[in-house]
Amino acid sequence: MAHPVAFFEVLSPDHERAQKFYAELFGWTVDADPEMGGYGLVDTGAGEGAIGGGIGPVDEPGEAGTTIYVRVPDLDAALERAAALGGARLVPPTDLPGGYGRFAILADPDGNRVGLWA
Structure with a gap:
């Protein structure tokens, strides 16, 4: 079974600057939600069919x-498989x-964060 990339996320200590940067660089629309601390879809x-994201x-x-x-x-099964392959559960x-x-979020054996979505 295929496991497609479904979403991307950019987290920044200055999320408003990051939102403006990506919006202006790529012409993206960022809809920030104050109730979610300014997180923007x-x-x-x-x-x-395009992959969406958040900043x-x-x-x-x-x-x-x-x-x-x-x-x-199955998030739990994927996290267990990641651990068996040298990864670690982060969230x-x-x-x-x-x-x-x-x-859920895992770290690969090199410490890169990878999100899982079910």
Whole structure:
């Protein structure tokens, strides 16, 4: 079964600057939500079926950076498989607001953050 990249995320200590940078660089629309701490959903303008994303503030030091989210059918199974392959669980399965499913985050053996979305 295929596991497509489904979402991207850019986290920054200055998320408003990052939102403006990417919007102006690529012509993306960023819809920041004050109720989510200024986190903004990104419309890349690439039409139906395009991968969407988000740009927002960091919650903890060391979170800044870019993360891809891969669609998987079972978060726990994917986290267990990642651990068996030398990865580590960073964020346990967590519900997303608005009924958008659940996510988790792992670190690959080199420490790169990879998101999982179910």
